[in-house]
Amino acid sequence: MYAFSYHSPKTVRQAATLLGKNPDAKVLAGGQTLLPTMKQRLASPSALVDLGKAEGLSGIEVKGRNVVIGAMTRHADVATSAVVGEAIPALAALAGGIGDPAVRNRGTIGGSIANNDPAADYPSAVLALNATIITNKRKIPADQFFQGMFSTALEEGEVIVKVSFPIPSKAAYEKFPNPASRYAMVGVFVAKKGSETRVAVTGAGSDGVFRSAELEAALKARFNPKSLDGVKVKASGLNSDIHASSEYRAHLIPVIAKRAVAKATAK
Amino acid sequence: MASVTMIVNGKEVTANVDPRTLLAQFLREHLHLTGTHVGCDTSQCGACVVHVDGRSIKSCTTLAVACEGASVTTIEGIGTPEHLHPMQAAFRENHGLQCGFCTPGMIMSAIDIVNRKGHQLDEHTIREELEGNICRCTGYHNIVKAVAAGAQAMAAK
Known part of the structure; x- marks a missing residue:
């Protein structure tokens, strides 16, 4: 160093x-x-x-129809939060699947989002749940925040203070971890809120996290695993590396999405 | 250089360190507490796990200066050779180690698991929760047995 x-x-x-x-x-x-x-x-x-000693950056609260999480809140605290577990269990489960217990005791939601690693889990939740990133300067909608791998809308001197997640009616996250690194080779977060369905994919896109128009269209009429039968995702724009080809990832996306929808709709 | 003060195994320590000093380096090279090991140095193996304010963390991926005011517990702080911590005793009784390099981290993680999940731990839970600790000798079987036994022994204590 x-x-x-x-x-x-x-x-x-x-x-x-x-x-x-x-x-x-x-x-x-x-x-x-x-x-x-x-x-x-x-x-x-x-x-x-x-930011470890900066005040007012940690904590979880429900505000209206949103769960608001401070930027320095550790993954372990989101994973075990009764508030998150009740309002958005998919988000608690996602946080509980990041890294390992010791990493979850240090890693933060704000850090994960600001870094925008193409295989990170949190960006998919932020995008699918249509969260708002609240910084020291402004509020940034998720759709404008992620701008390609390791790149975000954050400007010089701009610091994430909290993230506000609208509470969905149904949501779930599934990932296909790399067997060695445990990073998501494909991770899919599905969320339904009112008539809107959003599907965000992490781990696969060569520009980082993205929304899948094909999957969202297929789930729009009916939020059910069967709606994804036969749905294909294009391999162009997906990563090819030693772990998997872009074709393999393209195949995995609807498979993992289907599992996520099944989980979200299970009683 | 930066000044840092923390409580290590119950004793307050203050030192001037280069800000890039990792907590693992600080413990080993400044305080000579060499029970905390550095295996991979890339936060995968867990040999460096210690407790900071009661939570397990990887000390090779934490700056010493970021632990200002914190309470740190290392393997040296949980028992003595004469009076082993119940989890240490369980590792010995169950032959939960061969070379022993990963053991300090295993034990610190195991105690953290008990703190979070209680004293009755099934094999699946233990294996899941030890995801961040790698042993290259034993194949984990006796480690899992040791953690389960140690968890119960901690209840009796």
Whole structure:
């Protein structure tokens, strides 16, 4: 790891000021991706702005018809939250399937979303549930937030404060983990709210998380696993790597989506 | 350099460290608590697991300076050679190790599992929960037995 200066602001405002003064600085949330990346010298920020001590960034609450989760809330806390388990059990289950227990005790929802790893789980939930990302500057709808792998709508000095998830009527997440790394080779989050059905796919797209128009169209009339029989997803735009070809991933997407819909509609 | 103060195994320690010092390095090289091991250094193997404020974390993927004010428990803090922690005793009784390199992390993770899931742990739960701890000797069978026995022994304590 290359040397950096370390800052531990007490407020988000202080964090934003520090980020403004240090153009090469990076925000440290749980560090479960950033620190390994720095250890491999794939990232070498001049400064780290650690949000660990910044107040008001953790916690889970229901506000109206939304579950609002603070950016520094750990995966383990989302996974075991009674509030999330009651309102959006699919989100609690997703958080409980990230990494391993020790990673879930450090990793944060804000960090995962800001990083937008193409195989991360959370971005699919944010996109399928049509969440709103609330930063220190503005509110960003999920459809505008993710802008290709490792790339988001966040600007310089912009920090995620919380994420607001509208409570769906039905939702579920399923993933096909790589047998070695356990990262999603394909992960599908399905959500139905009123007449709208949204399907987000992670792990597969060469531009990161995306909504599948084919699957959403098939599920629009009837939110049922059978609605996906015979539905094909195109391989173009999907990743091909040592783990799976784009054709294989294209085949997996409706298979995993069908399992997700079955889970979402099970009693 | 940055100053950091934390409580390690019940004792307050203060040190000046390079900010890039990992918690694992801090424990091993500054405090000479070498029971915490670094196996993969990429947060997969779990040999470096310690408890920070009562929760298991990978100390190779945490900065020491980020633990300012925290309470850290390492394998040295749970028992002594004369009075082993029930989970340590269970690993010995069940032959839950061969080379022993992964054992400190296994035991710290196992205690965390008991703290979260209680004293009656079935094999499936133990295997799922040990996902972040890798052993390259034993094939896990005796480790799983040890965790189940240790969990029950912790209830009796």
